[in-house]
Amino acid sequence: MADPSGSCFVEDILIQDGIVQKTGLFTPPKNVLKINAGGLVCLPGLVDMHVHLREPGQTHKEDMVSGSRAAAAGGVTALLAMPNTIPPCDSPEAVRFVTRRGASLPVRVYQAAAASKGLAGEQLNDFSVLKAAGAIAVSDDGRPLPDAGIMKQALIHAKAAGLPFLSHCEDFSLSRGGLVNEGEISRILNVPGFGNDGEAVCVARDVAVAECNSLPVHICHVSTAESVNIIRSAKARGVSVTCETAPHYFTLTEDLLLSRDADYRMNPPLRTRRDMKAVLAAITDGTIDALATDHAPHSPAEKADFFSAPNGVIGLETLLAVSYTRLVKPGHITLWRLAELTSQAPSKILRLPFAGIKPGAPADFCLFDPDWEFTVEPEKSRSKSRNTPFKGMTFFGKVKYTICRGKVVFDSEHKF
Ligand SMILES: [Zn+2]
Structure with a gap:
């Protein structure tokens, strides 16, 4: 077991009142619940900064209880719920609805408030009021702010309110509702494609607005080689830009779409092998700050028809295993870097406290078996939905x- 922030190995962890009391070798007190963690790796609880919980409005897909249970099953102890619910989370009342319920859920649920009224991208909300109600970030995720001038105002107001702005980068004039990546696969399937330019143009715009005005911005779900290059060079110039990617972008490629299975459709879409490698390299060299799932549940009925199904895949339960298998096991990154990508960095971006696993820290962590190989079986998911792109892997x-x-x-061993 290990503590990546303190770089120390610990043999035992004593928890009391939700706080780590002691680590190291000691005789445990009597009358405590003991967990035998022999052979397991202990990591700080994962912080998934991009989750769609679907409540209120679409609880047939997911709700706060099922979503937080899925999170717990994946080693996630804190998550950020995106505001594109029905109605959108764009008022203090809507934010309070989530924060009130959060205390009774198995994991910590935080809320991102909508940047614009009704997520329409026209009139900005009062970020300070939303923060006072409990929001810890602002975003119109699912959509970009369509106008660079509004984006500039949003970044100014987010900085003033002390909230991170999370940007969904998509230029609608280029993505045009594309179902899959633009290229060979979209031509074979004869469907509209969402090319790399549809993402990269918006990343470049947001980075430029941030750079010219010395404002921070966070780029969501980076999927292309070009986006990675823009962010890498911006960081080298000292621009205050952070970004996340999702496990499917460093594990899967667009050829899966030839199966015409909508469980492989998400926004942005799966890209080419070149993009996948670029994302992997960006994780390795530190350009990508955080891993997040973009957990986006949809019911089997909604996902049944390839052409009309909504975009999105679930991912809370597979975040750790896919990242461990794809990144740590082949030696691309260390376990410490995995903890940084999944816990320390997202905490920092969201301005949440992160204390690792040491005395005095909140007892939020997961224990996983690095040698236990398992097959992803969607029907066993704790999520209400089944749309995992890792099924059968x-x-x-x-x-x-x-x-x-x-x-x-x-x-x-005991299903919660
Ligand atoms: Zn998004």
């Missing part, structure tokens, strides 16, 4: 226990 790194606020919120 095998991964190492099964989560055995998740502990949040000092309580066992997931135990692989």
Whole structure:
């Protein structure tokens, strides 16, 4: 077991009142619940900064309870819910609805408020009021702010309110509702394509607005080689830009779409092998700050027809295993870097406290078995939906226990 922030190895962890009391070798007190963690790796609880919980409005896909149970099953102890619910989370009342319910959920649920009224991209909300209600970020995720001038105002107001702005980068004049990546696959399927330019043009715009005005911006779900290059060079110039990618962008490629299975459709779409490698390289060299799932549940009925299905895939339960298998096992990154990508960096971007696993820190962590290989079986998901693009694939790194606020919120032996 290890603590990536303190770089120390610990043998035992004593938790009391939700707080880590002691680490190291010691005789545990009597009358405590003991977990045998032999052979398991302990990581700080994952912080997934991009999740769609679908509540209110679309609870047939997911709700806060099912979504947070899926999170716990994936080793995630904190998540950020995106505001594109029905109605959108664009008022203090809507933010309070989530924060009130958060306390009774197995993991910590935070809310991103909508940047614009009704997510329409026209009139900005009062970010300070939303922050006072409990929002910890602002975003119109699912859509870009369509106008660079509004984007500039949004970044100014977000900075003034002390909230990170999370940007969904898509230029609608280029993406044009494309179902898959633009190129060979879109031509074979004879469907509209969303090319790399549709993302990269908007990334370049947002980075330029941030750079020219010395404002921070966070870019969501980076999927293309060009986006990665723009962000890498911006960082080298000292621009205050951070970004995330999702496990499917460094694991899967567009050829899966030839199956005409909508479970492989998300926005932005799966790209080419060249893009996948670029994303992987950007994770390795530090250009990409964080891993997030963009967990986007849709019911099997909604996903049944390839052409009319909505975009989105679930990912909370596979975030750790896919990342461990794809990144750590082949030696692209270390376990410490994985903890940074999945916990420390997203906490920092969202301005949440991060204390690692040491005395005095909140007891939020997961224990996983690095040698346990398992097959992803959608029907066993804790999510209400089944739309995982990793179905049938095998991964190492099964989560055995998740502990949040000092309580066992997931135990692989006993279903929670
Ligand atoms: Zn998005």
